[in-house]
Structures are given as structure tokens and as C-alpha cells.
Amino acid sequence: MLVSYNWLQDFLKLDEDPTVLSEKITRTGVEVAEVRHPQAGLKKIVIGHIIDCEPIEGTHLNLTKVDVGEDEPHQIVCGAPNVAAGEDVIVALPGARIADNVKIKKGKLRGYESNGMICGLQEIGFADSVVPEKYANGIYVFPQDADVKPGEDAFEALGMDDYIFDFDITPNRADTLSMEGSAYEVGAIVDEPVKIEDVTLKADGPNWTDNFTAEVDPKLAPKFFLRKITGVKVADSPLWMQRRLWNAGIRPINNVVDVTNYVMLLTGQPLHTYDARSFATEKLVVRKAQKGESLTLLNDKAVDLDPNDIVITNGQEVVMMAGVMGGLNSEIKADTTEVILEAAIFDPTLIRKSALRHANRTEASSRYEKGVNWDATKRALNMAALLLRNDAAGSINEGIVTATDTERKQDIVHTTISYLNKTLGTQISAAEVQHIFERLNFPVEIAGDDLTVAVPARRWDVAIPADLVEEVGRIYGYDRIESTQPVLPETHGGYSPEEEKIRRVKKVVQGQGLVEAISYSLTSPEKAVSFVKQPKELVKVQMPLNSSRSTLRQNLMTGLVDAAIYNMARKQNQLQMFEQGRVYDFENSTYNEHEHLATLYTGNVYFENWQHDNDPIDFYYVKGQLTNLFLAIGINPTKVTYQAETIAQMHPTRTAGIYYEGQYLGMIGMIGHETTRSNKVLKGKEIYGYELDLDVLLPLANNSKLVAKTAPKFPPVERDLSVLVEQDVTSEQIEEVIKKNGGQYLINLPVVDVYQGSQIDKKKKSLTYRLIFLNENDTLTDDIVNEAMTEIKEDLQTSLQAEIR
Amino acid sequence: MDLFERLKDLREKGLSEIDKAQTEEKLNDVRVKLIGRKSELTEILHSMKDVEPEQRREIGQSVNKVRDLFNQKLDDAKNELVEKLIAEQMAKEKIDVTLPGRSNHLGSKHPIYIILDDLEEFFIGMGYKVVQGPEIETDHYCFEMMNLPKDHPARDMQETFYIDPEDLLRTQTSGDQARVLEKHDFSKGPLKMVGPGKVYRRDDDDATHSHQFMQMEGLVADKNITMGDLKGTLELMAKHVFGQNRQTRLRPSYFPFTEPSVEMDVSCFNCDGKGCAICKYTGWIEVLGAGMIHPNVLENAGVDSSVYSGFAFGVGLDRFAILKYGIDDIRDFYTNDVRFLEQFSREEK
Known part of the structure; x- marks a missing residue:
């Protein structure tokens, strides 16, 4: 709502500086987004009277003599199509400054001296949306009865000396969508009494109510009043009204329509005028639209009406979409003489939905949807009738057609x-x-x-x-309210245990050098289930913004892969990233959310360096990082097993499912070639990563209180063991045999070498383990270690046909 | 030659031999020769039995003096030699310390989580618990319980991603308020919580809009909670995040779930309130919405609003990060460009 400072003075005494007042209003009532002073930055713009206007031959220009209140008229060359002798116009004198900081100088056009410029409203800063249509492509011409004199400052005549407050109102403060409501608000803020004028009206035309019927469903329109004005002469509104309308952001149209807009601005009550010829039936009906009905609105938009739109008909055809916009068929035309004036209250929700449905929000509909003053309906009707008599020479017929008048208890x-x-x-x-x-x-x-x-x-x-x-x-x-802190019994703040664990996980991977990413939860149906072992039922939103943001993700990896593509396209090929967030599915007839962690690694372990230490990131680097993560959150990595597994979009021979005592925790591996090959940026790149279901993983973490042990006082014994086995024997199988026979003192068995090649049988591979034995309480004897080694070797030979090297 | 003469002679020769020995081995040889079991010095000591008893004491003392001298000189020579050797070796091992180190990734926290973690810690310190709620929320908790019945005009302000008529992606974290209020047992003490998380709105993504962003909800409820408490709490938080010198103001606003409702502005940190492009020449920057919990929200959750009251506030974490770090495009948070993200590694607290 644009609220005029000058207009406010009609209601109360204001002597505050507008900027100071604006700050007060913001702090106390409604946020003032901006205070605009239309004449700011402009100067030397006056009223002129065109004495003489002659076309300049061979051009579209006219040579005018304009009285600007000086001894001699100014000669001004003007190219506007509507320039004519006898008009009162806006003149920018030489030395003037007009909109966009343009300076006007004396000049010569086609050899003719031009001392100034006759202006259109846009040229002095008016928005296109408020300029009366007939002056849209030319100069502005003051109404004939306007009280303006040549040489006078044009700012006052045009209302540009005003200060306009842009009230950014919240939905609860619809009362300030009117000048009267704003005046009450400002009056309360500055502690000044507010004077609101009442309306007394004496009809001067015949009674019309006996011959007119209105059928209105009180549920659709709890208040509905009509008046009839006859003998109307449609013309421009007086300047004072035009001024108030355009300062409020509304385009002046004619003295009938303007009155309804003016009274709406004044009282907040939307009004409508119909050409009475549309009601030859002498009947008006307010009802819901029927399927198949349509209406062409005043803005030329043809709409198919919805059964939930409220419409106004003459008993035969629809003439208005109630509360939103009138129909073209009942419009006030230049030859209109009889006017039906309506003041009503419509159901706010139905109006809001109609305006939304037809994308046709109007000043009226936005007031209805936010709630209008139930005490103002009839007063607004009478006020508009009075103004139509004053401005449009109409006579007010006796009587009000009251179709509904529901009382609302105070x-x-x-x-x-x-x-x-x-x-x-x-x-x-x-x-x-x-x-x-x-x-x-x-x-x-x-x-x-x-x-x-x-x-x-x-x-x-x-x-x-x-x-x-x-x-x-x-x-x-x-x-003035004193700032305090709540005085309350002590409470123990903090995170939930689950949240604490998630935070630990994030800290660890971040410490491992990973950059934290956040991707969108909504993705495409395909990406939602990429990199997922067992996709579940998808969760889709009903009205997605687009198909690539239609479905909730079931994995985080897809977001990281998208991020990798984005970064690699910008030559960022060394990437280590993670995301911790939720995935979503529908299972067992509920929507489920699970906390996940995903990481992505590509490039080298170290950045490019002069020592040529350029080890590429591979599966085992990532697996090592994951093992450290397990250690850091209290998961025993030796209880975690990896099974080669096929997962959509992952590399089928370089991917593993991760299990803890049979429970699936997630997956680790390389992004499959079907993803990387098809993308110009990813082609040939090896991208690794893992994704874990933290909802499964974190409850497995060791929560027991840590009781510290002293470091062992006895030295460990190390034995290397090389075994030659068939290619398809896994390290895990060998490790199992070693562990089974290693006895209680075997504490660790890192793999220190893997060999496949010309030195050995093509179908075989050689693995070397370093077996570390330790007795924490005594010196280990060779006998014990030798005995264990013998058993290990024998079992390896029998169960895995291993050859001990 | 009498023993004194021999000793004097031996002393001179010995010292000169020590001087000449230039390696550790030679020095060892000299040590054996001069003070070893078969050395001349030992011999002189043994030959003392032939000397007059009154002279023995004097000779003994002289022998010891020479031995002490040799020991001292041998040690000194050895130390000097080792020092020299080490110095030579290290000189050979010289490297160019200006060559760059071998580095890898540093790791960084996402800026939104930097803001969130900082706020969480701030509130945990004041006794708030951190609560997480579902992102797939029911209409009931997201709207109905929050005093936003169907057809409420304020629902227009929140374009919602519905999944089905009853389920939706939450447009606000406020649903967590209702869930916690329902469960809280006030006989066990006041309720102080913050609820952070992702929220979603049907907005097209551009520099200032994102269909996904993060919020943090805060709530304190008990007997005797006042608007002054809300004001004091918000001021502490604003100063914690945006600096101790910031001014704040409360403006009336409207949220269906609070009454009275306010928005808080802080004085522009760019122009210090004088007016600039960042604050749109108002001197103020809007940072959050808050208010006293609407009695309907309390009653909906089964809390007697005639006994209990409270305040609530909602913080846009993206907005805080944008303001704090001078970010001009909200999409930067979700594009995951590492060149953008890695700069936040130094913001880790």
C-alpha cells in the first residue's frame, strides 16, 4: 500500500519529518519499505499554457508558443502527437532537470529555437503503470477545470511534492490497506486524534429498488448493497483525484471508475460499477460459476470459470468475476449514463483462490482475501455515490438494494x-x-x-x-522493553547421543581432508536410486519445479558425483569431498528418513609436487581412510567385512558391500564407466567413494567407557609369511585361516606384499603377511610362535591349497 | 733419568700426540698408548716401588696429574672432532628450505554448518537442547498445529512441495516446536530447545531464492517467560553472530504461530547504519522473525496457555551465512564448487 503523506493530513495533524515518521511507523506498526519523494532530483518544471501551436512543415513537429508566466511566451518545438493550442501542460524550462538526471538546455531543432520542453508524465519520473492511457504516448494535458496557472510549480499540481510511504504490510494488517486505516495507525503511533468524516447523503433521483431484484447467497457474499446513479457524464476525473490515484499507484481511467478506486483507497472497501444496460433484466444474481461458463475480463483476458469462482450475473449471463474483476460486457463506456454501483463483502478464501487460479490478483481481490472492514461497506457505497454526483454529474436514485447484510458481532x-x-x-x-x-x-x-x-x-x-x-x-x-534473560531452573543443554555420533563422524572425515558439500535432496527419479544396492519405493513431490528436482534422493553419492562433474569442468581434478545428510524412501507404508554419509575421492593422494610423489587415489586408499573412520568412532574394523558386489552405476569388479556381522552398512568402490564415459569431463577419470547408512552404523559403535591400558612392556615378535594361491582366493580367506590358527598372541597381520607376474604361475598370486605376535604379560618364546606358524601353514596348505614360499 | 724427568718428557710427548690425532680411531690409539694398562704412565706408577718412600707420594701425585691432564685433553679432542664431523655431515645434507612442501587436502566445514554449529554451541551453553525433526512432515505438524489451518492466507506465503494431501516437505522447522511441546513434561523443568534443519519451498532457484535452505528454530517455554526475555536473548545472539557493536531493533510483524510477532533488524555492518546498497539505504538489515508463542499453538500441543507461555524464533541459516560472509548468490551454497567451499577451512572453530 502506497500511503501519501499529504493525504494523511486530511485525517490528522502531522508535523514530523517524513523520514523520522517512517522510522517510527516501521518500529511501531507496519514496515515502511521506502519513502519516495517524487520531485526529488527534479527542478524548474512548471505549468505552461499553449497559446499557439503550428505544425512545422515536412516534420511531425509543432512549433508552439507557451505561456510560462514570464513576460514573453517561450517558443518550444514539440513532437508529441497530442500537442494543441489552449492546453495546460507541463514545461521543463531551460536549466531544468527531469527524470533520469537529464538536463534541459536551450536548443535548436530543424532551425527553430526551442526554449524548454513540454513533458509527458514518464519524462518527469512517473511509472508507465499510472499514466492515464490517453497520455501514455504524448504529453500530459491538465483537465480543463484544473486550478493551474502558467509559471506555477508543476510539482504541487501533480502531487510530486508529496512523500509516499510504501507500507510493506503483513497479512494481518489489512486495515492499513486504506487511507483511513493508515490514518488510525499513524494517529496511534504519533498520538494524534484522527478525524474520519461520516457521509450524509440525500438522494435526488427516483426510487429504483422496487423494480430490481438481487439474489445473493449470504455464504458467498455476507454483505451486498447496490445503488443506482443516472445521468452520468463520463469524462476525466478532477486533477485532485487523479493525483491521489497515481500517487497510490493506480492509473486514472475516468470519473466513474476512478471514484470506485478512490473510495477503495480511502476506506479499504472494494467497489464496482456496472453499466446499468447490462442489467436490462432488472435482476442480479450472485452464485458460484457453472462448469463451461466463461467471461472476458476488463483486461481482455478470457477465462474459463471454475465451479468455485463466485460470479455475478444478470440472471442470464455472467457479468463479473466477483471480488476480482468485472467483465468487459458490463464495462463503463464513454456513452454510459446509468451506473449500478456495488459494495459487497465476498468470502475471502474463495476470492483468494479465484485470483490465484486465474493468475489475476487485483487491488480488490487482495483486499478481500486479507479481510475488509465490515463496518465500512454501506458507508463506502454512499461515499462513492456522492462523488459520482459531484464528479460525474450523476443523480443518485432513492434507495439501496440490500441483498444480504449479515451482522458480525463485535x-x-x-x-x-x-x-x-x-x-x-x-x-x-x-x-x-x-x-x-x-x-x-x-x-x-x-x-x-x-x-x-x-x-x-x-x-x-x-x-x-x-x-x-x-x-x-x-x-x-x-x-522501551527492558532486555532480560529468562529466569528459570537450570536445564542441561546439548545434542542427542545420535547427533553427537554424527558430529564425530563429520569431524573425522573433515580431519581426513574432505570438503563438506550440501546437495539438493530433490533430484531426478533416475539419480534418486543411482549407487543404491536395493532401491526402495520413490518419494515424489506433486508439483515439482522441474523433472530433475522431482524425487527425493535415496543416496548422497549422486550429489557428490554431480559436484565432481561441476568441479572437473572447471579444471578442479583433485577432489576429496563428503556430504552428511538424509536420504528418503517409502517403505512399510511410512515415509522414512535415514542419515547417511558419502565421500568422494579422485586425483592423487598428494597435490602435484616436485618430488613426483603422485600416487593416484585408488580403492585401497579410500578403504584405508574408511578403516580409520571406523576406528575413530569405535567400530572394530576387523569385524567389518567387504564383499565384492554389483551395485547400479558402480564399477562391477571394483565395488564392495560393507558388512558388520552380516548387517549391510553401505558400499565402497569406483564409479562405473557408464557414468564416467558418457560425460566429457569425467571420461577416463577414476572416482572412488563410499556411502554409509549411519542409522545402521552408529548404534554398532562401542559406547562403553574407555578404561586405559598401560602400553605393553614386552617386545612383539614378527614373522613374515608368503603364500602362493590361486587367483580367486581372497585375502580375507587367507586371513581367516591365519587368524583361526594364530593363537591368542597374534595381534595383527598386515599385508606387506601382493605379487602377480612373470616370476610365478599365471593363474596364481603371491601374498605376504607380516604376522605380529605379542604377549602383553610375558616374553614370547620362539616355541609358541613356531607352533602357531606351523599350524597356520598346514591349514593354509590343506584348506586353500596354498604353497608356502 | 729420574722419574720426574720421564714424567715431564712423557707429558710433552703425550700432548703433542693428542694434538696430532685427527680421527676417532687414532685418538683411541693414543688414549690406549698414553693411559692404557700398558702405557708408560702405568709403568712409571709400577716402578714406584723402587723409589724412596718419602718420594712416592710426590710421584704418585705427579702421575695422577699427568693422567688427569691426558684424560681432559683426550676428551676435549674427541668432542671437538665429533662436533666437526657432525658439522661436516650436516653441511653436506643441506636442502633448499624454500621449495614447497608436499601437501594434500585440508578439509573444510560447509559455511552453513559453520553458522549452525556456532549457534548451537551458543544456545547449548545457555541450557538449550538440540532437537531434530523429520523433513517429510505432515500437514498436521507443519501447519495445523502451528495455527495455520487450511485456507489460512499465510499459507500463500509458503509455497509448499506436497507429496500427498497429508504429507509434504516441511516449509519451516516450526513443526519441531509442536512435536517437542506435545512431549515435554513441564513438571520436570522448563523447555529450552533449538531445532535446526533443511526446509523446502516451491521457489525457482536464483541469486536470492533457493528451493532448499536451512533454518534453525528456537523455543523457550515455562511459566513467567516475557517478551523482555525474548528481546534479551535475541540481542545476545545477534551480537554473538554479527559483532558486539551492532545495534538491534524489533519491528512488529506477523507469524501465525506467535503473538505478538516481531522481526529483528541489526544495524548494517557494511555502513554501520548510515545507509548503503547492502541495507537498501535503510541502515538496517533484517535477520530473523520471532515472537511470543501463540496460545493456540500451546493449546494445540496440550499445554495450558493460561499457565505456560514462551517465546520462539526462527533463523535463516543461509541468510546468516550470506550476511556474515558477504555472499551474493545463495546458489553458491549448493553448487559445491570446491574453490568456494575450501576458503572456509580457516573458519573452523
């Missing part, structure tokens, strides 16, 4: 002053509370601690004691 709110103070943390006196409600124009009664407030209908947002707390708090001033 809200009486009871509370206590101590409740207000307790909630605000203040000690506001009863007298001050009383005064605050008087400032707000809320009738109030105080008896001891008890407080009773009768809420005016314009403030439908106030209904319960908490609403009164807000009114008192904001008018008293939030700045």
Missing part, C-alpha cells in the same frame, strides 16, 4: 493489566494502558486490574488477549 476482549505486563516483562500503569487504547481508537474499560476492550471491525486481527499484548507492546514501544 469482539469484546477481556484480560488483565497484570497479564499484559507479565507477558511483556513491563510495569505499564493502568493509566498508560488506557491511553494506548485511546490512541488506537479502541473503546476500553478498566476496572482495577481488569481490562475490557471493544475491538473495532476494521481491526479483525485483534480477537484474543495475546493480540492486546501486541497492541500495547508495540504502541508502548518495543524499544
Whole structure:
């Protein structure tokens, strides 16, 4: 809502500087997004009267003589199509500054001297959307009866000396969508009484109500009033009204339509005028639209009506989409003389949905959907009728057609002053509370601690004691409330145990050098189940923004792969990233969310270096990092097993499922070639990573209290063991045999060499293990170690046909 | 030659031999020769039995003096030699210390999590617990319980991704409030919580909009919670995040789940309130929404609003990060360009 400072002065005394006032309004009532002073930056723009206007031959230009209040008229060359002698116009004098900081100088056009410029409204900073249509492509011409004199400052005549507050209103403060409502608000803020004029109206035409029927469903329109004005002469509105309209962001149209807009701005009550010829049936019906009905709106948009749109018909055809916009078929035309004027209240939800459905939000519909003042309907009707008589020479027919007039009970709110103070943390006196409600124009009664407030209908947002707390708090001033800390019994803050573990996981991988990423949870249906061992039922949103953001992810890897593509396309080929977040599915008839961790590695272990230490990241590097992660969160890595596994989009012979005592934790491996080959950037690159289901993993972590052990005092014994086995024997199988026979002192068996090649049988491979034995309590004898070694070797030979080298 | 003469002679010769020995081996040989079991010195000592008893004491002392001298000189010579050898070896081992080190990735926390972790720690320190709720939320918790019945105009402000008529991607973390209020046993003490997480809105992504972003909800409920407590808490937080010198102001606002509702602005950290492009020449930057919990929200969760009250606030973590780090495109958070992300490695606390 654009609120004019000058117009506000109609209602109350304002002597505050507009900028200071704006800050007060922002802190107390409604956020003022901007204060605009239309004449700011402009100068030497005056009223001119065109005395003479002759076309310059062979051009579209005219040579004019313009009285600008000086001794001699100015000669000005003007190219506007609508320039003519006798017009009062806007003149930028030599030395003037117009919109966009353009300076006007004396000049010569086609050999003719031109001392100034006759301006259109856009040229002095008006928005296209408020310029009257007939002046859209030319100069502005003042209405003939406008009280303007050549040489006078044009700013005042055009309302550009005003200050315009842009009220950024919240949905609860629809009362400020009117000048009267804004005046009440500003009056309360600056503590000035507000004068709102009542309307007294005497009809001067015949009674019309006997011959006209209106059938209105009170559920659709709880209030519905009509008046008839006859003998109307359609013309431009007077300048004062045009000024107020365009300063409020509304384009002046004609003296009939403008009146309805003006009264809406004044009272907040939307009004509509029909050409009475549309109601030759002498009947008006308000109902829901029927399937198949359509209407061409005033903005030329043809709409197919929905059964939930409220429409107004003449009993035969639809003439308006109620509360939103009139139909072209009932429009006020230049030859309109009889006007039906409507003031009504429509169901806010139906209006909101209609406006949304047809993408046709209007000043009227936005007021209806936010809630209008139930006390203003009839007053607005009468005010508009009066103005139509004044501005458009109409005569007001006797009587109002009242189709519905539902009463709404006034809200009486009871509370206590101590409740207000307790909630605000203040000690506001009863007298001050009383005064605050008087400032707000809320009738109030105080008896001891008890407080009773009768809420005016314009403030439908106030209904319960908490609403009164807000009114008192904001008018008293939030700045004046003392800042305190809650005085409460001590509480123990912190994370949940699950959250603590997740945070530990993130810390570890970050410490391992990984960059944290956040990807979108919504992805494409295909990507949602990439890199997933067993996809579950997809969760899709009903109205996605696009198909690549339609489905909730079941894995995090896809986001990291997208990130890798993005980075590699920018020559960032050394990547180590992770994401910790949720995946989503539908299973067992519920939506499920699981916390996951995914990592992605590509490039070399070290950045490019002069020592040529350029080991590429491979499966085993990533697996080693994962092993460290397990250690760091209390998962015994020796209980974790890896099984070669086929997972969609992963490399089928370089991927493993990760298990802990048979439970699937996730997967580790290389991104498959079908993903990397098809992408220009990824082609030929090896990308590794793992993804873990933290919901399964973290409960397995060792939670027991750590009891420290002394470091062993006896030295370990090391024995290397090389075994030659068939290619398809896995290291895990060999390790199992070694562990089974190694006895209680075997504490570790790192693999120190793997060999396949010309020195040995092609179908075989050789693995070397370093077996580390330790007795923490005594010196280990060779006998014990030798005995273990013998058993290990024998078992390897028998169960894996291994050859001990 | 009498023994004194021999000793004097031996002393001179010995010292000169020590001087000449230039390697550790030679020095060892000299040591054996001069003070070993078969050395001349030992011999002189043995031959003392032939000397007059009154002279023995004097000779003994002289022999010891020479031995001590030899020992001292031998040790000194050895130390000097070792020092020299080490120095020579190290001179040979010289490297160019200006060549670069071999480095790998440093690791970094995402800027939104830097903001979140900092806020969580701040509130945990004041006794708040951190609560997580579902992202696939029901209409019931996301809207109905939060005093946003169907057809509430405020639902227009939140374009929602519905999954089915009852389930949706949460548009706000406020649903966590309702869940926690329902479960909380006030007889065991006040409720102080923050609830962070991802939220979703049907907005097209551009520099200032993202269909996914992160929020943190905060709530304190008990008897006797005041708006002054809310104001004091928010001011502490704003100063913690944006600096102790920031001014703050509360403005009336509207949220269906709080009454009164306010928004908090902090004085622009770019221009210090004088007005600049960042604050759109207002001197203020909006940072969060808050208010006293609406009685309907309490009642919906089964909390007696005539006994209990509280305050709640909601923080846009993306917005905090944008403001704190001067980021001008919200998409930077979700593009995962490592050149953007890695700069935050030094922000880790």
C-alpha cells in the first residue's frame, strides 16, 4: 500500500519529518519499505499554457508558443502527437532537470529555437503503470477545470511534492490497506486524534429498488448493497483525484471508475460499477460459476470459470468475476449514463483462490482475501455515490438494494493489566494502558486490574488477549522493553547421543581432508536410486519445479558425483569431498528418513609436487581412510567385512558391500564407466567413494567407557609369511585361516606384499603377511610362535591349497 | 733419568700426540698408548716401588696429574672432532628450505554448518537442547498445529512441495516446536530447545531464492517467560553472530504461530547504519522473525496457555551465512564448487 503523506493530513495533524515518521511507523506498526519523494532530483518544471501551436512543415513537429508566466511566451518545438493550442501542460524550462538526471538546455531543432520542453508524465519520473492511457504516448494535458496557472510549480499540481510511504504490510494488517486505516495507525503511533468524516447523503433521483431484484447467497457474499446513479457524464476525473490515484499507484481511467478506486483507497472497501444496460433484466444474481461458463475480463483476458469462482450475473449471463474483476460486457463506456454501483463483502478464501487460479490478483481481490472492514461497506457505497454526483454529474436514485447484510458481532476482549505486563516483562500503569487504547481508537474499560476492550471491525486481527499484548507492546514501544534473560531452573543443554555420533563422524572425515558439500535432496527419479544396492519405493513431490528436482534422493553419492562433474569442468581434478545428510524412501507404508554419509575421492593422494610423489587415489586408499573412520568412532574394523558386489552405476569388479556381522552398512568402490564415459569431463577419470547408512552404523559403535591400558612392556615378535594361491582366493580367506590358527598372541597381520607376474604361475598370486605376535604379560618364546606358524601353514596348505614360499 | 724427568718428557710427548690425532680411531690409539694398562704412565706408577718412600707420594701425585691432564685433553679432542664431523655431515645434507612442501587436502566445514554449529554451541551453553525433526512432515505438524489451518492466507506465503494431501516437505522447522511441546513434561523443568534443519519451498532457484535452505528454530517455554526475555536473548545472539557493536531493533510483524510477532533488524555492518546498497539505504538489515508463542499453538500441543507461555524464533541459516560472509548468490551454497567451499577451512572453530 502506497500511503501519501499529504493525504494523511486530511485525517490528522502531522508535523514530523517524513523520514523520522517512517522510522517510527516501521518500529511501531507496519514496515515502511521506502519513502519516495517524487520531485526529488527534479527542478524548474512548471505549468505552461499553449497559446499557439503550428505544425512545422515536412516534420511531425509543432512549433508552439507557451505561456510560462514570464513576460514573453517561450517558443518550444514539440513532437508529441497530442500537442494543441489552449492546453495546460507541463514545461521543463531551460536549466531544468527531469527524470533520469537529464538536463534541459536551450536548443535548436530543424532551425527553430526551442526554449524548454513540454513533458509527458514518464519524462518527469512517473511509472508507465499510472499514466492515464490517453497520455501514455504524448504529453500530459491538465483537465480543463484544473486550478493551474502558467509559471506555477508543476510539482504541487501533480502531487510530486508529496512523500509516499510504501507500507510493506503483513497479512494481518489489512486495515492499513486504506487511507483511513493508515490514518488510525499513524494517529496511534504519533498520538494524534484522527478525524474520519461520516457521509450524509440525500438522494435526488427516483426510487429504483422496487423494480430490481438481487439474489445473493449470504455464504458467498455476507454483505451486498447496490445503488443506482443516472445521468452520468463520463469524462476525466478532477486533477485532485487523479493525483491521489497515481500517487497510490493506480492509473486514472475516468470519473466513474476512478471514484470506485478512490473510495477503495480511502476506506479499504472494494467497489464496482456496472453499466446499468447490462442489467436490462432488472435482476442480479450472485452464485458460484457453472462448469463451461466463461467471461472476458476488463483486461481482455478470457477465462474459463471454475465451479468455485463466485460470479455475478444478470440472471442470464455472467457479468463479473466477483471480488476480482468485472467483465468487459458490463464495462463503463464513454456513452454510459446509468451506473449500478456495488459494495459487497465476498468470502475471502474463495476470492483468494479465484485470483490465484486465474493468475489475476487485483487491488480488490487482495483486499478481500486479507479481510475488509465490515463496518465500512454501506458507508463506502454512499461515499462513492456522492462523488459520482459531484464528479460525474450523476443523480443518485432513492434507495439501496440490500441483498444480504449479515451482522458480525463485535469482539469484546477481556484480560488483565497484570497479564499484559507479565507477558511483556513491563510495569505499564493502568493509566498508560488506557491511553494506548485511546490512541488506537479502541473503546476500553478498566476496572482495577481488569481490562475490557471493544475491538473495532476494521481491526479483525485483534480477537484474543495475546493480540492486546501486541497492541500495547508495540504502541508502548518495543524499544522501551527492558532486555532480560529468562529466569528459570537450570536445564542441561546439548545434542542427542545420535547427533553427537554424527558430529564425530563429520569431524573425522573433515580431519581426513574432505570438503563438506550440501546437495539438493530433490533430484531426478533416475539419480534418486543411482549407487543404491536395493532401491526402495520413490518419494515424489506433486508439483515439482522441474523433472530433475522431482524425487527425493535415496543416496548422497549422486550429489557428490554431480559436484565432481561441476568441479572437473572447471579444471578442479583433485577432489576429496563428503556430504552428511538424509536420504528418503517409502517403505512399510511410512515415509522414512535415514542419515547417511558419502565421500568422494579422485586425483592423487598428494597435490602435484616436485618430488613426483603422485600416487593416484585408488580403492585401497579410500578403504584405508574408511578403516580409520571406523576406528575413530569405535567400530572394530576387523569385524567389518567387504564383499565384492554389483551395485547400479558402480564399477562391477571394483565395488564392495560393507558388512558388520552380516548387517549391510553401505558400499565402497569406483564409479562405473557408464557414468564416467558418457560425460566429457569425467571420461577416463577414476572416482572412488563410499556411502554409509549411519542409522545402521552408529548404534554398532562401542559406547562403553574407555578404561586405559598401560602400553605393553614386552617386545612383539614378527614373522613374515608368503603364500602362493590361486587367483580367486581372497585375502580375507587367507586371513581367516591365519587368524583361526594364530593363537591368542597374534595381534595383527598386515599385508606387506601382493605379487602377480612373470616370476610365478599365471593363474596364481603371491601374498605376504607380516604376522605380529605379542604377549602383553610375558616374553614370547620362539616355541609358541613356531607352533602357531606351523599350524597356520598346514591349514593354509590343506584348506586353500596354498604353497608356502 | 729420574722419574720426574720421564714424567715431564712423557707429558710433552703425550700432548703433542693428542694434538696430532685427527680421527676417532687414532685418538683411541693414543688414549690406549698414553693411559692404557700398558702405557708408560702405568709403568712409571709400577716402578714406584723402587723409589724412596718419602718420594712416592710426590710421584704418585705427579702421575695422577699427568693422567688427569691426558684424560681432559683426550676428551676435549674427541668432542671437538665429533662436533666437526657432525658439522661436516650436516653441511653436506643441506636442502633448499624454500621449495614447497608436499601437501594434500585440508578439509573444510560447509559455511552453513559453520553458522549452525556456532549457534548451537551458543544456545547449548545457555541450557538449550538440540532437537531434530523429520523433513517429510505432515500437514498436521507443519501447519495445523502451528495455527495455520487450511485456507489460512499465510499459507500463500509458503509455497509448499506436497507429496500427498497429508504429507509434504516441511516449509519451516516450526513443526519441531509442536512435536517437542506435545512431549515435554513441564513438571520436570522448563523447555529450552533449538531445532535446526533443511526446509523446502516451491521457489525457482536464483541469486536470492533457493528451493532448499536451512533454518534453525528456537523455543523457550515455562511459566513467567516475557517478551523482555525474548528481546534479551535475541540481542545476545545477534551480537554473538554479527559483532558486539551492532545495534538491534524489533519491528512488529506477523507469524501465525506467535503473538505478538516481531522481526529483528541489526544495524548494517557494511555502513554501520548510515545507509548503503547492502541495507537498501535503510541502515538496517533484517535477520530473523520471532515472537511470543501463540496460545493456540500451546493449546494445540496440550499445554495450558493460561499457565505456560514462551517465546520462539526462527533463523535463516543461509541468510546468516550470506550476511556474515558477504555472499551474493545463495546458489553458491549448493553448487559445491570446491574453490568456494575450501576458503572456509580457516573458519573452523
